[in-house]
Amino acid sequence: MLRSSPYAAERLRAAGLRLTRPRLALAGLLFSNGDRHVTAEQLFDEAVKTKILVSLATVYNVLHQFTEAGLLREVIVEPERSYFDTHVEPHHHFFCEANGILQDISGEDVTIKGLPAPPPGTEIDSVEVIVRVRASRA
Amino acid sequence: MLRSSPYAAERLRAAGLRLTRPRLALAGLLFSNGDRHVTAEQLFDEAVKTKILVSLATVYNVLHQFTEAGLLREVIVEPERSYFDTHVEPHHHFFCEANGILQDISGEDVTIKGLPAPPPGTEIDSVEVIVRVRASRA
């Protein structure tokens, strides 16, 4: 039983992942509507609402499989929850703790100057800017 | 029973915190040796080694009390652990996941250009750069 957007199937195949019902369904939710930032729980709830039968454990598994396959990127902004971002190119984020909303900042527009060399014996893996915001009391 | 470095006592008093044995002992560990980045578990282990009797729960409580009092700053770089930084001024970090080591990057040397305005209705709380590094295969 393999039915979903052909686009999702495409991406999974390209990433070398088998086309299973949960993967196709979740890929459909994730990749059909522009850039998204979701937690496992959010995606699970969405799946349930959309009448997709998946277990929460599978949502976690799939999120990690997608991340390893380069289809997602994990964003760490809260100690108690992981966010997954469908935008995998280097870029930055606004994060509002009050409502848990992450928002992309294009990586190309931002320049960072004055970074020292990484500690001896290490090399830079990624550079990420997190701009924490709060509701303005205006 | 209140014995510890007078410096620690000083800071606690200034922050409006009662001078309790656990607080004084942990403040001694935290603030006597320049800037530090610790997890609750690390600080607890250190306390145990130093023959300081504190429960892990109290270490958590104290870390949060110190954070609220402005003596520490929480740094979020891993989903499964919180780090606490004795350096509370705005600054940035190198982080090596392989060994869990955080290292300060002075905030003054770094300039970030091209950040867009924060989302409508919000204002910037903090801007933090996290440079993830890995052991170089040199």
Add this chain to the structure above:
DNA sequence: GTGTTTGCAAAGTGTTTGCAATTTA
């Protein structure tokens, strides 16, 4: 003395895992 803080153990939260049953290719 009064209100705060501690420590313990239990509860909580988000996440991972073991394994039999199912499904993909």
Add this chain to the structure above:
DNA sequence: TAAATTGCAAACACTTTGCAAACAC
């Protein structure tokens, strides 16, 4: 059919909490 994946429930790691006893001021 062989190998991979799923779902469930149990296990996990880290953190928080409830509450009686201990302590600071």
